[in-house]
Amino acid sequence: MTNTTLKITEARDAAGQDRPELQKAIEEIVDSGFTGVHLRVHDERGQWVGSAGVGKLGESAAPPVDGRIRIGSNTKTFTATLVLQLVAEGRIGLDDPVADHLPEFGLDRRITVRMLLQHTSGVFNFTGEYYDDGTVAPGIPWQGREWVDNRFKTYRPEELVRLALSKPARFEPGTDWSYSNTNYVLARLLIEKATGRSLAEEMQRLILGPLGLSGTLAPDTREEIPEPHAHAYYRYEDAGREKTVDVTRQNPSWISSGGDMISTTQDLHTFISALxxxxxxxxPLLAEMCTPHPKFGYGLGLFVQDTDCGGTVITHNGGIAGHAALMYSSPDGSRTLTASLNYVDDAAMSLAEPFQKATQRLVKEVFCGGQAGQTGPAGPVDGAAEPTRPAG
Incomplete structure (x- = not known):
């Protein structure tokens, strides 16, 4: 590690808190292959913020403090919260058949709102299904040169849902668990049908506005990330040659409410702590949200994970083509870890394993006091198909 490849900034709380173990952890994440990391921790010792690596290839500046980042599947926690707020308002029933609200899709009437939020509907994942025997049923293009060349294409949510429904269901509704971005695009359409307003408008009314989350937005088809932000990259082969392109600008409608939102580490902390x-x-609805499915520990829009040091963390991670975000909290919201990562993504998901190790290391430091134990699954690196696969 040299000054030309790593620039570090640290911000300490009012008490001058120094957390060298956290700084070391994020430096090691950069050493494992990530371009840059920005970490925020709130706990009984106060607030700690640090960065390592660079925000842009070829430059020396660290990732910006509270720069905006595409948060991928963390979007699902915001969307699930919004659905549950509409349940609280009496606009939607948690165990309503989704077909009653969205009759135009001809959905299996056994699929309920709860099943969408918990990934138990069985509906095909429009970014592709990855089966236990190693076979893959492709969905829309979201990786490789094909995605790079078409990353400004607009998809409408109805289009993504209809594509998914043209494929065989993965299982009978309510009989199993499988991560599917389609569930959360249906949740978006459900929100919009129940309220007569866009998801972005409802998100502003019920979450972003009340919490003052000025760095967070649901971009729909907008390609730009508001400044400041770190840059995201994608690497692919073209005619036998390797190319790396800046994909910070893209049209995120291909993932829609499965993972399109933009936020900051400060806003993610404020959101998960308030939730x-x-x-x-x-x-009662918060308790429902935090009740995990036995197969993968997924509640309604979030993971509930036991730590090996005897505690529990509530989390959702996610990423989207060179940007990723971490969001962890104690069950009462008093201790949080939020982070943004920028990196060079590729079809082989070369950083999937380093991502898992990095998140485990950070959770160990913050929630287990640096003890040897680690948490279970770290959640999605790119959020696509399952907790260990990408996109969203």
Whole structure:
């Protein structure tokens, strides 16, 4: 590690808190192959913020403090919270058949709103299905040169849903669990049908506005990320030659509400802390949200994971083509870890394993006091198909 390849900035809380173990952890993440990392921790010792690596290839500046980042599947936690707020308002029933609200799709009437939020509907994942025997059923293009060349294409959410429904269901509704971005595009359409307003408008009314999340937005088809931000990259082969392109600008409608939102580490901290602190949902609905499915520990829009040091963390991670975000919290929202990562993505998902190790290392430091134990699954690197596969 040299000054030409790594620039570090640290911000300490008012008490001058120094956390060398956290700084070391994010430096090691950069050493494992990530371009840059920005980490924010809130706990009983106060606030700690640090960065390592660079925000843009070929430059020396570290990732910006509270720069905006595409947060991938963290979007699902925002979307699930919004659906549950509409449940609290009486606009939607958690166990309503989705077909009653969205009759135009001819959905299996056994699929309920709850099943969408918990990934138990069985509906095909429009970014592709990855089966236990190693076979893959492709969906829309989201990687390789084909995606790079078409990354400004607009998809409408209805188009993504209809593509998914043209494929065989993965299982009978309610009989199993499988991560599917289609569930959350249906959730978006459900929100819009129930309210008569766009998801972005409802997100502003019920979450972003009340919490003052000025760095967070649901971009729909907008290609730009507001400044400041780190850059995202994608690497692919073209005629036998390797190319790396800046994909910070893209039209995220290909993933829609499965993973299109933009935020900051500060806003992610504020959101997850407020959610688990009871500021966004009535206690019974928050309890429903945090009740995990036995197969993968997924509640309604979030993972509930046991740590090997005897605790529990509430989390959702995600990423999208060179940007990723981490969001972890204690069950009461009093201790949080949020982070943004920028990197060079590729079809082989070369950084999937380093990503898992990095998140485990950070969770160990923040929630286990640096003890040897690690958490279970770290959640999606790119959020696409399952917790260990990409896109969203």
């Amino acid at each position: 688990l602190g009871g500021k966004l949902l009535p206690p």
